[in-house]
Amino acid sequence: xxxxxxxxxxxxxxxxxxxxxxxxxxxxxxxxxxxxxxxxxxxxxxxxxxxxxxxxxxxxxxxxxxxxxxxxxxxxxxxxxxxxxxxxxxxxxxxxxxxxxxxxxxxxxxxxxxxxxxxxxxxxxxxxxxxxxxxxxxxxxxxxxxxxxxxxxxxxxxxxxxxxxxxxxxxxxxxxxxxxxxxxxxxxxxxxxxxxxxxxxxxxxxxxxxxxxxxxxxxxxxxxxxxxxxxxxxxxxxxxxxxxxxxxxxxxxxxxxxxxxxxxxxxxxxxxxxxxxxxxxxx
DNA sequence: CGGCATGTTGCGCA
DNA sequence: TTGCGCAACATGCC
Numbered sequence: 001x002x003x004x005x006x007x008x009x010x011x012x013x014x015x016x017x018x019x020x021x022x023x024x025x026x027x028x029x030x031x032x033x034x035x036x037x038x039x040x041x042x043x044x045x046x047x048x049x050x051x052x053x054x055x056x057x058x059x060x061x062x063x064x065x066x067x068x069x070x071x072x073x074x075x076x077x078x079x080x081x082x083x084x085x086x087x088x089x090x091x092x093x094x095x096x097x098x099x100x101x102x103x104x105x106x107x108x109x110x111x112x113x114x115x116x117x118x119x120x121x122x123x124x125x126x127x128x129x130x131x132x133x134x135x136x137x138x139x140x141x142x143x144x145x146x147x148x149x150x151x152x153x154x155x156x157x158x159x160x161x162x163x164x165x166x167x168x169x170x171x172x173x174x175x176x177x178x179x180x181x182x183x184x185x186x187x188x189x190x191x192x193x194x195x196x197x198x199x200x201x202x203x204x205x206x207x208x209x210x211x212x213x214x215x216x217x218x219x220x221x222x223x224x225x226x227x228x229x230x231x232x233x234x235x236x237x238x239x240x241x242x243x244x245x246x247x248x249x250x251x252x253x254x255x256x257x258x259x260x261x262x263x264x265x266x267x268x269x270x271x272x273x274x275x276x277x278x279x280x281x282x283x
Numbered sequence: 284c285g286g287c288a289t290g291t292t293g294c295g296c297a
Numbered sequence: 298t299t300g301c302g303c304a305a306c307a308t309g310c311c
Contacts, residue, residue, distance in 0.1 A: 003289055032307085059290080077290050078308075093308090116308045118290060157300065166291090173289055226289090233289090254303065256287080 002075035004171030005214035007059050008139065010081045014061065014073075015054040017083040017108045021100035022050045023065075024086075024107070028096030028121060033114065035122045042096065045069050045123045051100070058134045058170025062127075069125050076118025080224065084109045096121055134170040138211055143169070149200040152192045156268075159195060160188035161253040163203070172207065174255045176214070178233045180206035181259065182242075187266035188257050189250065194268030232258040 026046045029039040049065040056062070061081075063071040073081070078093075086099045086107035096112040112121065122128055136143060148169070155162050160177045163169050172180070181188045183206030186199055195203070217229050228234065231241050236249035236258045245262035 006289075074290085076306095077288070079290095116288090116290095116306085118306070118308095120291095155299090161301090164290095175289055251302095253301080255290095 002059055002077065002079060003173035003176050003214075004058065004138065005176075005211055005218055007056055007061060007075060007171065008215060009218045010075065011054055011056040011061055013083055014063065014081050014110055017110045018051040018063065018098065018100055019053055020051065021102040021108065023047055023098060024101050025099040026097065028112070030095045030117065030121075032117045033095050033112075033119055033121050035120060041123050042071070042098075042121065045125075046071065046098065057131060057137045057140060058166055059173070060131050060134065060170075062131060069123070070127070072120070072122040072124065072128055072131060073112070074120040074122075074130070076114060076116065076120065078116040079112065079114040079119030082111050082113060082224070084111055095119075133167055135166065135168045137170040138172075138207055143204045143207065145201050145204045148204065149195075149197055152195055152200060155192040157192055158188060158252050159186060159190045159192045159203075159267075160257060162192040163207075164253070164255075169207075171211075174257075175230065175233050176207065176210050178258055179210040179230055182206070182232045182264060183209050185264050187261075187264045188252055188259050189270070190266050191268030196267070199267065232260065234258065 023046045026042045028034045028042045031037045034041060046065065049067055049069060052064040052066055054061060054063050059074060061073040086109040088109065091111065091113065093113045093115040094111050095114050095117065097109055099107065099109045102108055151168055152162060160181060163172050164177050178188065180203060184202040186203060213229065217227060221227065232247050235247050238247055240247055240260040240263060243260060243263045245260055247258050248261050250257050
């Protein structure tokens, strides 16, 4: 369940399980997820080490060890960390585990679950490029609206596409982008460089609202179950919660995008509409 | 059975 | 060079 708020929840959970504890055993033999692919890579780099802290930037997690070693985790599409007792059985889709001995005497175990295996677990002794090249994280760094406006002015692409670019804003995925643009009343097809300074201000507030709302729900829920609290994401064909118009669906950058044609304003020229093929009108 | 899914990368074309 | 479109990855759910 990987977008910024979900990854932040995973970070807090991993931090709770691992920080200050000594790793007694670590294992993953999944050659699709683990880097380097050698099954011994995770264990060799982490066994006997103490966890300094767990941090996050965008959708990446970083476990920092006492010897400077690091473990980076990206959840892909279906990745997730859970905390268990070290004696708990292996569970469905479990791809990795990190067992620790804690000072409180508890033997905890962090388990990485990932059915589709699009996630990554990268062992390194330095920060990897995927981490270092990330743009500002809305929670860790905050969003500087003026700086963002300057960046957005450089591209003619659809605004939704641009804010999902991890080097521009770290952690914004399809759900957050869709929801934030609805909050900001901006049509996701708008050209990035056509937004006004006021639009960017609204977008920044929209992102904050979308992230905050989602984080609140994830933190107060006593389950990892998926809950649909969205205004428009996944709601194509249903009424807009704000104005009642029917929510439309388009594809931007290959990703399904829901929005309200009535209360979300379009900026810039309709990006060239090459072919208006009479594709099936879904819904 | 077909369609779709919270992410990322890489290729080909205009 | 920029901007897209699309396939691929692998699995589950409706």
